[in-house]
Amino acid sequence: MGAAALDKDLDDLAATARAALVREIDTSGAWDDDPVWQETFEAVPRHLFVPYYYVGVVGGYERRWGESPDPRTRERWMRGAYEDTPLATRLRDGELLSSSSQPSLMARMLAELRVEDGNRVLEIGAGTGYNAALLAHRLGDDDLVTTVDLEPEITESARQHLAAAGYHPAVVTGDGTRGVPERGPFDRIIATCTLTSIPRAWLAQCKPGARILAPLATGLIVLTVVDATHAEGCFLHTPAYFVPLRGQTRPDPETLDLDAVPRRARDHELFRFLLALTRGTLDPHEAFAVWDRENQPERRRYGITVDADRAWAWLDKPEGPYNWPLR
Structure with a gap:
């Protein structure tokens, strides 16, 4: 079979596979609240943003490459x-530096961002550029979208992928914790990397009423910005696991002693969320006491408040009996 025929077969496979993915996401209900995203996912070709990627195999990773001679x-x-x-999509000494997120989770996050026509959007964590392309397509104006990443290699490859797909949002190399003030003010900020707290610089670059969506602990927090120093909101019910945000100060990893915690809680996903949210504030036994007393609360009962002096997580209400400083 000739090269042209092989390329056509691959193009046909791309169209078929993309349609199947869109149907799968639709079935999951990810964009029920904002179905305009269905057309966006149908239009933007994911494979152009992952010319190669790594699949875990015994003993390490296998590289899959779109230009393979086979x-x-x-x-x-x-x-x-x-x-x-x-x-x-990017490894260094066995450490994952960058990835293309699960499409159905991306769809859910984008729908929860509640983007409106004309919004200026800042994405923290450029990744492959795929998420920025989805935003640019949805908004119909590349200039409304800015994506930032600390790693020059990541921003350069994201820029190339975006251009190959026909999109040209602003791709900035820099510390995402500082935002991109020269591109603001923003109506929406979305992070695609896990945070330990909410950078105050983001609030100062947002319009009042702006919406911030970010992974934190093992969940997704959605904040409404009141002004340059105040924001508040609750977690979504959705679990989320992302690469940590580079540039943000993080506490040193510590091994938690869970021996005093009953077995039914140790590996319970919602207990692990509370442990991650209160790390450095509650020890596992104290966290279990809260979790058990409050009947294994779902993520939606937790929230975060940021004001001029401090930032804290809470259960049920900001000034209630259960609140913990964010580190």
Whole structure:
């Protein structure tokens, strides 16, 4: 079979696989509240943003490459690009630096961002550029979208992927914790990396009423900005696991002693969320006492408040009996 025929087969596979992914996301209900995202995911080709990625195998990772001379490898690459799974895209010494998030989780986050026509949006964590392309397509104006990442290699490859797909939002190399003040003020900020707290610089670059959506602990927090120093909001019910935000000061990792915690809680996903949210404030036994007393609260009962002097997490209400400073 000639090269042209092979390319056509791969293009046909891309269209079929993308349509199947969109149906799968639709079935999950991810964009029920904002169905305009369905057309966006139908239009933006994910495979252009993952020319290669890594799949975990015994003993390490296997690289799948869209330019492989083996047609079967190229087919596996294309099919994998449209699976509803996160894809590892950049490794360093075995550490994951960047990835393309699970598409259905991306769709849910974008729908919860509640983007409106004309909004200026800042994305923290450029990744492959795919999320910025989805935002640019949805808004119909590349200049409304800014994406920032600390790693020059990541921003350069994101810029190339975006151009290949026909999108040209602002791609900035810099510390995402500082935002991008010269591109603001923003109506929406979305982070695609896990935070330990909410950078106050973001609030100062937002319009009153702006919406911030970010992974924190193992959940997704949605904040409404009141003014340059105040924001508040609750977690979504959705679990979320992302690469940590580089540039943000993080406490040193510590091994938690869970021996005093009953077995039913140790591996319970909601207890692990509370542990992550209160790390450095509650020890596991204290966290279990709260979790058990409050009947294993769902993420939606937790929230975060940021004011001029402090930032804290809370259960049920900001000034209630359960609140913990964010580190």
